[in-house]
Amino acid sequence: MKTLVDARLRDEARRFELRLACEDCAHFCPEQRGCAHGYPNRVERRLDGAEELEFCKEFELV
């Protein structure tokens, strides 16, 4: 799911310590450095400098 990154999202992400990287997800397999479901994941997702962000709908916080 793509979402627009604006000042409000950046501010809230900082305040609430938003986690969105695959490494923070319960489905991330550290040995393979990839998604256990086989999704073409991005391990790191950064808000700095990004205009839009792709969230994974199956993200589950560890």
Ligand code: SF4
């Ligand atoms: S389920 Fe989504 S967020 Fe979790 S590891 Fe796989 S691709 Fe990344």
